[in-house]
Amino acid sequence: MASLVPCPHCGSRPKEEFTVKGAALKRPSPEAGADAWFDYVYLRDNPRGGYEEYWHHTAGCRRWLIVDRDTATHQVTSCRDAASASAKEHGA
Amino acid sequence: MRYSALSLLWNGLRGNRDWKPAWRQPQPKPHYDVIIVGGGGHGLATAYYLAKEFGIANIAVLEKNYIGSGNVGRNTTIIRSNYLLPGNNPFYELSMKLWEGLERDFNFNAMVSQRGVLNLYHSDAQRDANMRRGNAMRLHGVDAELLDTDEVRRMVPFLDFDNARFPIKGGLLQRRGGTVRHDAVAWGYARGADSRDVDIIQGCEVTGIRRENGRVTGVETSRGFIGCGKLALAAAGNSSQVARMADLKLPLESHVLQAFVSEGLKPFIDGVITFGAGHFYVSQSDKGGLVFGGDIDGYNSYAQRGNLATVEHVAEAGKAMIPALSRLRVLRSWGGIMDMSMDGSPIIDRTLIDNLYLNAGWCYGGFKATPASGFCFAHLIARNAPHETATAFRLDRFQRGYLIDEKGQGAQPNLH
Numbered sequence: 202m203a204s205l206v207p208c209p210h211c212g213s214r215p216k217e218e219f220t221v222k223g224a225a226l227k228r229p230s231p232e233a234g235a236d237a238w239f240d241y242v243y244l245r246d247n248p249r250g251g252y253e254e255y256w257h258h259t260a261g262c263r264r265w266l267i268v269d270r271d272t273a274t275h276q277v278t279s280c281r282d283a284a285s286a287s288a289k290e291h292g293a
Numbered sequence: 294m295r296y297s298a299l300s301l302l303w304n305g306l307r308g309n310r311d312w313k314p315a316w317r318q319p320q321p322k323p324h325y326d327v328i329i330v331g332g333g334g335h336g337l338a339t340a341y342y343l344a345k346e347f348g349i350a351n352i353a354v355l356e357k358n359y360i361g362s363g364n365v366g367r368n369t370t371i372i373r374s375n376y377l378l379p380g381n382n383p384f385y386e387l388s389m390k391l392w393e394g395l396e397r398d399f400n401f402n403a404m405v406s407q408r409g410v411l412n413l414y415h416s417d418a419q420r421d422a423n424m425r426r427g428n429a430m431r432l433h434g435v436d437a438e439l440l441d442t443d444e445v446r447r448m449v450p451f452l453d454f455d456n457a458r459f460p461i462k463g464g465l466l467q468r469r470g471g472t473v474r475h476d477a478v479a480w481g482y483a484r485g486a487d488s489r490d491v492d493i494i495q496g497c498e499v500t501g502i503r504r505e506n507g508r509v510t511g512v513e514t515s516r517g518f519i520g521c522g523k524l525a526l527a528a529a530g531n532s533s534q535v536a537r538m539a540d541l542k543l544p545l546e547s548h549v550l551q552a553f554v555s556e557g558l559k560p561f562i563d564g565v566i567t568f569g570a571g572h573f574y575v576s577q578s579d580k581g582g583l584v585f586g587g588d589i590d591g592y593n594s595y596a597q598r599g600n601l602a603t604v605e606h607v608a609e610a611g612k613a614m615i616p617a618l619s620r621l622r623v624l625r626s627w628g629g630i631m632d633m634s635m636d637g638s639p640i641i642d643r644t645l646i647d648n649l650y651l652n653a654g655w656c657y658g659g660f661k662a663t664p665a666s667g668f669c670f671a672h673l674i675a676r677n678a679p680h681e682t683a684t685a686f687r688l689d690r691f692q693r694g695y696l697i698d699e700k701g702q703g704a705q706p707n708l709h
Contacts, residue, residue, distance in 0.1 A: 245544065245546050249547075274596070
């Protein structure tokens with residue numbers, strides 16, 4: 202596990218300040234259908250390598266972040282704010 | 294060679310020069326009827342029961358490392374069958390019954406030691422939950438006793454009964470639970486399978502699954518292509534990786550679980566004790582070391598090592614339960630990769646590919662299940678139908694809404 206996480210708001214912070222939620226998956230639309238929702242809720246790529254996860258900076262800015270981490274080496278390659286990443290995706 | 298007191302004496306008198314290796318180191322054949330991917334406890338048990346109970350010849354077990362190098366040699370060796378839900382309980386009780394006859398069955402000393410598993414409770418609500426679980430166990434014919442504070446105090450007087458935050462109010466005891474020497478389980482099954490002509494091929498990593506017309510025809514490995522009639526996956530923490538070779542996406546996440554062993558002590562803890570207010574479980578090995586563990590670290594990991602934050606958490610839980618642990622020195626800690634399923638229960642099922650079988654999702658409860666897992670998986674492979682105790686462990690249960698959520702945590706594996 203990486204010791205220091207580069208929080209976009211607080212800078213480089215120790216991992217103990219964060220809570221890991223799990224895979225940062227794109228939430229399907231409410232009308233997407235049972236298969237899409239099943240995939241979203243239950244199925245995981247579970248890769249050995251790069252993985253995007255939701256982390257909460259519980260003891261810091263309390264923002265939800267998207268951390269890109271290697272599941273074998275634990276190296277963190279990027280860390281960005283989840284809300285602004287989502288806004289960018291939706292063209293806001 | 295059959296092991297017995299006489300063979301021990303005879304070989305001892307002759308200077309122990311004539312012992313033969315317990316299993317062969319065969320070269321892979323071009324084709325097997327059944328190939329099992331993963332030479333851990335479950336894979337080896339599957340091969341053993343396929344050959345012994347279901348009359349299948351021509352089986353291979355492929356292991357990328359050496360047998361016993363994964364979770365079967367990394368767990369805290371606890372066996373128990375104290376499950377609540379009807380989908381789980383008969384299966385784990387079958388496992389307990391197989392443990393009870395295992396050493397005689399495969400002629401190997403696995404040090405099965407039924408010293409009791411005691412789950413503590415700390416509040417009225419927890420007592421009620423334990424009573425419910427105990428009653429469910431007894432309805433399934435499994436032994437369970439609900440103890441009050443005094444009865445627990447007589448058994449294990451050194452617990453912190455009057456802890457201000459988590460006073461110990463009693464415990465649920467399964468006397469038939471206990472510990473087993475985990476390496477010997479891998480070795481015993483390997484030896485038993487090998488003597489029935491199963492090829493155990495170590496240092497052979499599966500790198501691809503070859504399919505034709507919707508059926509598996511064999512596997513690409515680091516030692517070349519090997520053909521098979523049926524392919525069975527028992528790859529534990531690497532299940533998602535292997536399944537991806539057949540374009541299967543599984544309801545699994547891989548997480549690291551740590552375990553610890555302390556310096557050797559004089560006899561101190563007789564059975565297995567688990568903390569009800571946190572996740573902590575401890576037993577004492579015959580060498581004297583305390584063997585203990587706690588929660589998974591809580592993040593996806595393929596690294597077989599964990600993090601210091603969890604070490605601290607486990608130590609704190611241990612000290613809250615047994616204050617005398619405070620000056621104990623920890624000798625070793627290590628990690629294993631758990632195949633955490635989305636409801637905390639395993640999968641033993643066929644897949645959408647006709648001759649591909651899956652055994653996965655053991656979370657951190659796979660060791661106690663080893664004999665039944667092997668037996669039921671062998672049943673499934675040989676007969677194409679699930680064993681009667683494993684009918685609930687279906688791969689499609691997540692889609693159909695038949696979850697077996699023993700802890701009621703939902704599809705969040707880092708909480709299981």
